[in-house]
Amino acid sequence: MTLETDLPTAAPIAPVADTAGTGVQDASRRTRRPSKPNALRSERPGVRFAAWAAVIVCGGFALLPVYWLLATSLTPRTEVFAYPPQFFPSTVSWEAYESLFTNPTLFNYLRNSIIVSVITAVLSVLVSAYMGYAFSKFRYTGRRALMYFVLSSQMFPQALLLVTLYSVFAAYGLLNTYTALVLSFTTFTLPLCVWMLKGFFDTIPDELIEAARVDGASRLRIIHSIVLPLSAPGLVAAGLFAFVRGWNDFIFALTLAGPDKQTLPPGLVNTYIGEASTAWPELMAASLVVSLPVAIAFISLQRFLVGGLTAGAVKG
Amino acid sequence: MSDRTLFQSPISRRQALAIFGIGAATATLAACAPTGTGAAGGPAATAGTGSFAPTDFKFSSWSLTEEAAAPAIKSLLSGYSGKEDVTIEEVSFPYNEYFNQLMLQVRGGQFTGAAHVDVAWLGSLAALGKLQDVSALTADRGYTESSLKAAQFEGTQYAFPWTIGAIGLVTNSEILGKAGVDAEDFPTTIDDFEAALVKLKGLGGGLIPYAASTKAAQLKDILIWMQTFGSPLVKNGTVTIGDDASVEAVAWYKGLYDQGLIAADVDRFDARSLFAQGRAALYDDAPVGRGAVTKESPDPDLASKLVPVSRPTLKAGDTPRALVWGGAIAVVSGAGAETAADFGQWATSDLDTVLADYELRGLPPVTEEALSSDVVASDVFGSTFAERITKTATSNPFWVYPQYAQIETTIAEAVQAVLIGQKSPEDAMKSAGEAAQKLIG
Structure with missing residues (x-):
C-alpha cells in the first residue's frame, strides 16, 4: 500500500483553489476580489425587475407546497376538499395542532426518528471517512473494482434488499430494534457517503500529507489531525445526507421496527391514513411540525452542504 | 502506532477479505434459511373447543391506530384481556401496507395469534399453511351462512367473519x-x-x-x-x-x-x-x-x-x-393461538361485544342475533344496504x-x-x- 504521490517532498506545491472550503488555499488568491454585479441590485430597472420576477417565480414554485401544507393544516376537515379550492382557509382551525400535541404516540415516533437518524449519520460518517480515505489516498490492486463494487449496492431495488435484511435480522433476533434500523439505513447511506468523501479527500493535496509524514506523523495522526479537520464540510454534507435518509425512510422503518421503535414516516401514515379516510389537516400539521428540526438543521448547515457536495466536481 | 504495526499482520489483506466474504455468505445463508413449520396449501391445525389455559397473544389490525376505528378495537381488546386476565400485544400497519407486512411476518414466523384480515386476502394467507381451521368454533354460534362463506377458502373456515358487507x-x-x-x-x-x-x-x-x-x-x-x-x-x-x-x-x-x-x-x-x-x-x-x-x-x-x-x-x-366486502379474524398457528381463537370467537359472536362494536364503528355484524337486534335493525342505512346490496353479493x-x-x-x-x-x-x-x-x- 503506497501513497498516491511518488513526487519528491521537495517538489514545488501547486496552488490549490479552495473550491470545497477546505481552507487549503494559495496566499496569492486570498485577496478579496470585488463582488460580481448583483442583478437584484442593478441600477437598470429592467434588469432588476426581471431578476426579482425570477426570484418570486422560483421561490413561489418551491414554497407553494409548503404554504398548501400550512393552509390545509389550518382548514376544518369539511372544507379540505371544497370546490373551487380556497387559497386561504375561510375559517382558521387549530384543532389539528391541538390533537397533535395531545397525542403521546407522535412524540414516541419523533424520539425514535431522532435516535435512529442521528446514529445513522454518525455511523455513516465514521465508516465512510476511513473508507473514503483509503479509496482516495491509497493505491492497491483492485481499488477501482472495490470502489465500483461499493457503489453497485445502490443499484439493487430496495424491496429486494428489504426481504433479505428482514430474514437476516429475524434470524439474529434484531427485528424491532434500533440496531436493525440503523444497520439497514447505513447499508444505503454508506456507498454515497464513501464516494462523496473520497471526492472531498481527492481535493486535499498529497503534498500536505507527505509534509506531515516527513514531520513524523503516523498515518492515523495524519487522518485525525490534518485530513478530517480540513474535510469538515464534506463530513457535514455526508452526515446530513445520511441523517435525511434515516429521517425520511418509510418502508424499512415500517418493516423492521415494531410499534415501539417505529419512526415518523410510517408512524404518521399509520396514525392519519386509514382504510376509509385520511385526516388531512392533522397529517399536514404533523408533517409541518416534524419537518421543522430538519429544516433548521439544513438552514444552519447549508453552506457546508453545498461545499461538501460539490467537492471534487472541479479539480484544482 | 506506526504504519508498520498498523498495516502489517500475519494475515494478508487478500486472506482477510476471503475470510470475511466466506463468513458473511455463511451468515446470510444461515439467516435466510426457512424457519417456517407450516405446510403450504392446507390449514396448519384445527382450533378446538376443548378447555385451555388462557395465555398472552398478539393481535394485528390496521384499525388499531386509525382515528375512527381505534377506540372500538382498543375497547374490544381491553374487554377480553380484562375478562381472561391476559396481555394482548398489539401489532398494526397502515391499511395499504398491511397485507404485505402481515404476509412477511406470518411467513417468517414472527407473527402468531389473531389477525384482522380482509376477506379478499384469505386465499393468499391460507397458501402459507399457517392459518387454523376454525370451523369447530364457528358451529352453533349463530353466524349467518353468507358471512361464514365469505371467510372460507376452498371450503375451509380459515377465519371468523367479523364485519361482512358488500x-x-x-x-x-x-x-x-x-x-x-x-x-x-x-x-x-x-x-x-x-x-x-x-x-x-x-x-x-x-x-x-x-x-x-x-x-x-x-x-x-x-x-x-x-x-x-x-x-x-x-x-x-x-x-x-x-x-x-x-x-x-x-x-x-x-x-x-x-x-x-x-x-x-x-x-x-x-x-x-x-x-x-x-x-x-x-x-x-x-x-x-x-x-x-x-x-x-x-x-x-x-x-x-x-x-x-x-x-x-x-x-x-x-x-x-x-x-363481497368485509373483515374477518384469522388465527395464525403458534404461541397463543388457542387464546387467539377464543378471542376471535368472542369478538365476532358475543352479542354484547358485537353491539358495542357496532355502535362505535357502524359496520355490519355477522350473527343472526345481532342483525335482528333493535340497534342494528333501526339503522336505516345499514339495513337497506344489507337488503339491497349485501343480500346478493358474491366473492371475486x-x-x-x-x-x-x-x-x-x-x-x-x-x-x-x-x-x-x-x-x-x-x-x-x-x-x-x-x-x-x-x-x-
Whole structure:
C-alpha cells in the first residue's frame, strides 16, 4: 500500500483553489476580489425587475407546497376538499395542532426518528471517512473494482434488499430494534457517503500529507489531525445526507421496527391514513411540525452542504 | 502506532477479505434459511373447543391506530384481556401496507395469534399453511351462512367473519331528486341507469353523475360490471375476460366516460371526497365509507340523504351484482393461538361485544342475533344496504388465486388503456385475459 504521490517532498506545491472550503488555499488568491454585479441590485430597472420576477417565480414554485401544507393544516376537515379550492382557509382551525400535541404516540415516533437518524449519520460518517480515505489516498490492486463494487449496492431495488435484511435480522433476533434500523439505513447511506468523501479527500493535496509524514506523523495522526479537520464540510454534507435518509425512510422503518421503535414516516401514515379516510389537516400539521428540526438543521448547515457536495466536481 | 504495526499482520489483506466474504455468505445463508413449520396449501391445525389455559397473544389490525376505528378495537381488546386476565400485544400497519407486512411476518414466523384480515386476502394467507381451521368454533354460534362463506377458502373456515358487507352503489337522494330520479325507485336496468345519469348531468354545475373508479389503482371495480353484463370472469380455471360480455361492459364504461357521466382520475378516496362535497350524485362503496363521507361533508344532514341502491342489471329481472366486502379474524398457528381463537370467537359472536362494536364503528355484524337486534335493525342505512346490496353479493372469483392482486392490476391497466383511447375494448380485453391466464398458470 503506497501513497498516491511518488513526487519528491521537495517538489514545488501547486496552488490549490479552495473550491470545497477546505481552507487549503494559495496566499496569492486570498485577496478579496470585488463582488460580481448583483442583478437584484442593478441600477437598470429592467434588469432588476426581471431578476426579482425570477426570484418570486422560483421561490413561489418551491414554497407553494409548503404554504398548501400550512393552509390545509389550518382548514376544518369539511372544507379540505371544497370546490373551487380556497387559497386561504375561510375559517382558521387549530384543532389539528391541538390533537397533535395531545397525542403521546407522535412524540414516541419523533424520539425514535431522532435516535435512529442521528446514529445513522454518525455511523455513516465514521465508516465512510476511513473508507473514503483509503479509496482516495491509497493505491492497491483492485481499488477501482472495490470502489465500483461499493457503489453497485445502490443499484439493487430496495424491496429486494428489504426481504433479505428482514430474514437476516429475524434470524439474529434484531427485528424491532434500533440496531436493525440503523444497520439497514447505513447499508444505503454508506456507498454515497464513501464516494462523496473520497471526492472531498481527492481535493486535499498529497503534498500536505507527505509534509506531515516527513514531520513524523503516523498515518492515523495524519487522518485525525490534518485530513478530517480540513474535510469538515464534506463530513457535514455526508452526515446530513445520511441523517435525511434515516429521517425520511418509510418502508424499512415500517418493516423492521415494531410499534415501539417505529419512526415518523410510517408512524404518521399509520396514525392519519386509514382504510376509509385520511385526516388531512392533522397529517399536514404533523408533517409541518416534524419537518421543522430538519429544516433548521439544513438552514444552519447549508453552506457546508453545498461545499461538501460539490467537492471534487472541479479539480484544482 | 506506526504504519508498520498498523498495516502489517500475519494475515494478508487478500486472506482477510476471503475470510470475511466466506463468513458473511455463511451468515446470510444461515439467516435466510426457512424457519417456517407450516405446510403450504392446507390449514396448519384445527382450533378446538376443548378447555385451555388462557395465555398472552398478539393481535394485528390496521384499525388499531386509525382515528375512527381505534377506540372500538382498543375497547374490544381491553374487554377480553380484562375478562381472561391476559396481555394482548398489539401489532398494526397502515391499511395499504398491511397485507404485505402481515404476509412477511406470518411467513417468517414472527407473527402468531389473531389477525384482522380482509376477506379478499384469505386465499393468499391460507397458501402459507399457517392459518387454523376454525370451523369447530364457528358451529352453533349463530353466524349467518353468507358471512361464514365469505371467510372460507376452498371450503375451509380459515377465519371468523367479523364485519361482512358488500361494495355497492350509494346515492345522494337529494341530488337525485333534483334530477327527477327517485332513489327509492332507482333504475333497475343498465339502459335506464344510463338515462338517469344523463338527467343528472343535465343539472350542470360541474356535477359528476357517477363517481366511478377510473384510476388504475381502483379500476378493479369494473369486474362487477363485467359480471353484470354476463361474464363469469373465470370458469373452471379458465379466464373468460375477452369474451363478448366483458368487452361489452368495457365499451359501455368507455361510453359513460366519453359522455362525461363518469370522470377521469377517480379512485375510492376521490369518489368519497367528491360525494361528500356534493359534487357527485352516486359512487361505489362499502358500509365503512359512510363514516368518511359524512365526516368530510360540509352538509351536516348528508347521513340522512344516503340511500344504498341495487346495481342495475342487463335485463329486468336479473339478479343485481355486488362484491363481497368485509373483515374477518384469522388465527395464525403458534404461541397463543388457542387464546387467539377464543378471542376471535368472542369478538365476532358475543352479542354484547358485537353491539358495542357496532355502535362505535357502524359496520355490519355477522350473527343472526345481532342483525335482528333493535340497534342494528333501526339503522336505516345499514339495513337497506344489507337488503339491497349485501343480500346478493358474491366473492371475486380471482380471490382464490394468490396472484389475484396482479390479475386485477393487469385488467385495470387494460381498461385504462381503453378509457384513454389507446386500445379498443376487444384488443385490450383479449390481451388482459391472456395475461391473467398466464398469471393463474
